[in-house]
Amino acid sequence: MQDLNIHTTRYNLDIELDERVGRIALTDNYSGVRFADSDYRYSAVVECGGHITRLECLWNPEIDEELPDRGGRIVTVTGTLGNRGQTPISVKIRHRLYIPEDGEFFEERIHLINETDAHIALRGYRFAFRKRLELPHEFGGPGIDVERYRLIALPFRLQPDGKKHDYPLDDIYHGRYQCSEYMNPTRVTKEVVDRGRARSEGWAWTDGENGLLAIKYNPEMIEYSMLETECVEDKTYLNFGGAAPSLYDEPFEAAKVGPGMQVGFGLTHYLFYEGLWRRGAYLFRDYMSGLGHGLPDGYDPPVTWSVPPSAQSIEDIEREAGRAKDIGCEVLHLGSTWETCEGVTRWDVDRLGDAADLIRRMREDYGLRVGLRVIGRSYCDEFPGLYRRTYDGNTGYYSAYADKPAYEPCIACEECRQEKLSRILAVAEAGPSFMVFDEFDWRGPCFDGKHGHKVPTTPGTHAHAVAMLIQGVRAKHPELLIEAHDPVWPWGVRYLPVYYLHDAGRTFDEGWAFELSRNPIEHIMSGRALSLFYYRLGYDLPLYLQINMDADNDKCLAFWWYASTVRHLGIAGGRGNGERFAAYKTAMAEYMSMKDLYTQGRFYAPDELTHFHVLPEQGKCVMNAFNLTDTPISRDIDVRLSDLELMEDVEIEGTPYEMTRGKLTLQLDIPPFSPLVVKMVSS
Structure with missing residues (x-):
């Protein structure tokens, strides 16, 4: 079969075709660098009928071309995965490449089709471009064309756990990838499958002058762009692009494929560019904004004042409202103090009176709107029969923290979700302007067959259920500003891609800034808060964070750091330090005079400690x-x-x-x- 050569002004994509797909070379015509130069990796471990088979290479390839309405062309390579009749397993791969008309990008998608008359289970798979690696010249190796190139994760060059994902050639050659994951006593104990590999939404592969940006985008399933260093017969390769499992073996939808069924992995967008790696971050940001994952229309988030949990009476709340007004905040954020018991989602009429009356009084007497926190857990037994059931029959009651045991309502259960929604809507009718969705973290599958969901549930099932809950609220109250924590790993490293389940105007408006609030200066000095800087470079989708002024200094270092890196700012504390409160009041007046620059401006940065916010x-x-x-x-x-x-x-x-x-x-x-x-x- 004749080889396939796709040449544009910017890049060449050359595909060797014979009885199988061979080398796929990807060359940047501006720099001369070959980012891929070896056989494309088509590999899967498949279980069928109690037998496990490793399938390698794509055999008997066929080429189809079509001209889509958006211009350019789609080239599809279809073949049989690793099987020339030796086993009864038949798996077809459809490898689609979209090539624009002389553009600087191309796009890739992998489809896997089960042509066997039985279910198959994927026990592992990797579809990827390959780049042959050698030891860097500085360490005694021969050196290669990507000698000075680094692979930098986007948007999180630095994750909230403090781990840096910026890999020079020597780290790539030796597979020294760090695994960022959420660690907390409340976390489910399941292990991630991607240790030893690198996980990110996107990668900038650059030497500071030229670069290749690779972005994985899959709004249907939880999927990331994975890097892996592969050693085969004393040769070392970088695997990138294509598709590979991550986290708790996501996407779960690819784990089992029925007879005649297929799974379509997410799109990978490859873009060649010139400039520093930060330009790759800006291009990533523009790409995500172009898909609707950017700044909401008319976005003007109010600065919030957080009421402490100890403020339980009307008098306490009015005292906090006075402080909020004095310092210049716009919303009194009640947290969970409004509930009869945290997590039951019922307004405490006996303690606080009518909700609408309190919200009206805050507006008329203090010029404040009101914000509320809604959580997924329940610290009282208010959802009987609707809790997550574990494999051994326990019903979702746990005590990660001994002093605060909680129940786990199964939000994937339709009855439970509708009950929760009705309670949220009841308080939403009173007129709050801001709502936070927190503590919906996934702690494992539900095995209750009476709930109406598939058994067992998955992180994706749970996350979609939380999104449906938020959609139900938004449908009735489109005026609400809604922040949603990651519903799987809510308080640090994210489980879901930032864009996942974000549907502008239908779900959430902003995300949570990684639990960096209680010790803001400590997080800056440790480097963890630098994750917000890198996020701001790579995303316009806003984050929300409330900072504890008591843990700041009198120069308001933390205030200005978080004002510069988080679009939606909240303030807490300040009850025992009059000088600190006065310093914050001065800082707030200055901030409010240019708030639109921080909340709506374009963000540029020559380095980590110098930030520009611009409204051109x-x-x-x-x-x-x-x-x-x-x-x-x-x-x-x-x-x-x-x-x-x-x-x-x-x-x-x-x-x-x-x-x-x-x-x-x-x-x-x-x-x-x-x-x-x-x-x-x-x-």
Whole structure:
């Protein structure tokens, strides 16, 4: 069979075809780098009828081409996976490539079809481009064309657990990938399957001048872009793109495939680009925003004031409302203090009076709207017969923390979800403006056959059920601003891709900023809060976080860090330190005067500690810079105003500067453990 050569101005994709698919080479014509240069990996371990068979390579390939309405062409390579009649298992692979008309990208999808007359179970699989690796020259190896290239995870170069996912060639060659996962006493004990590999929504493979961006997008199933270092016959390869399992063996939908059925893995979008790796992050951000996972229309999130759990009476709440008004907040966030018992989702009329009356009084007397927290657990037995049932028959009562045992309503159960929805809607009628969905974390499958869901449930089943609950609320109250924690791993490293189950205007508006609230400066100094910086580079989909001012310093270092990296800001604490409260009040006044830049502006950053927020159409910008050391620092920042989409004639307030033919040099002097705020406005 004749080889298939797809050549564009930007890249070449060359596919060797014979009795099987051989090498697939992917070459960047600008840099000359071959990102793939070896046999494409088609591999699966399949169980059928009690027998386990390893299937390798794609045999008897056939080529089809079609011209889609959007232009370009779709090339499909179809063949039989690893079987030339030796076993009764018949698995077909359909490998689809979309090639635009002379564009700088292409897209890939893998479909697996079970042509066997019985169910098959995939015990492992890997479909991937291969790049032959050698030891880097600096470590005694011969070196290769990607010698200076790094693979950087997007959006989380640094995850909330503090692990960095930025891999130079030596790490890739030796397979030194870190596994970020959520660890907490409440977490289910199931082990992830992707240790020893690297998991991310996207990867920027770059040397700082040229790069290849690879983004996995699958809104139907939980799937990530996986990297793996493979050793075969004393040769080492990088596997990238295609499809591979991750987390708790996601996507679960691919684990078992019925006779005549198929599973379609998610799309991988490959984009060639020039520039620093941060340009890859901006391109990732633009791609996700283009798919609807960006800034909501008219987004103007209110700064919240968090009522402490100890505020149980009307008098306590009014006292907190006075503090919220004094400091300049816009929403009084009641947390779970409004419930008769945390998690039962019933307004405590006996203690707080009518909900609508309290919300009206907050608005009229304090100029505040009201926010509420809705949780998935229940700390009282209020959903009898509707709890998650474990394999051994227990009904969802557990005590991860000895002082606070809880029940687990099975939200995948239709009756349970409708009961929960009716209770949420009852309080939503009173007029809150903001609602947080928390503690819906998945702690394992439900085995109750009376619930009406498939047995056992999966993380995806559970996550979809939570999304359906939120959709039910949004359908009745489209005006509500809704934040949703990850419904599987809610308080740190995410289980779901950020975009997964986000449907602008129908589900949630924003996500949770990884439980970095209680010790904000500690998280900055440890590096964990840098995850917010990298998220902001790679996503416009907002995050929400409430920070504890008592754990900040009097320079408001944490306040300005989180204001700069999180679009929706909340404040808590401040009850025992008058100086800190006064410092926050001053910071809040400054923040509110330019809030639109932080909540709606474009985010650019030359480094981790220098952030620009820009509204080009309004001709204004704010820069935040930070000193995280115990000594004063002085440094210059050079930036071209055209890169910020600003005119050269700007007024600058907050630091000395020089302007030379469109290049702005900001001269920064920052005291120890302090922020610096610099304002820019086009004249």
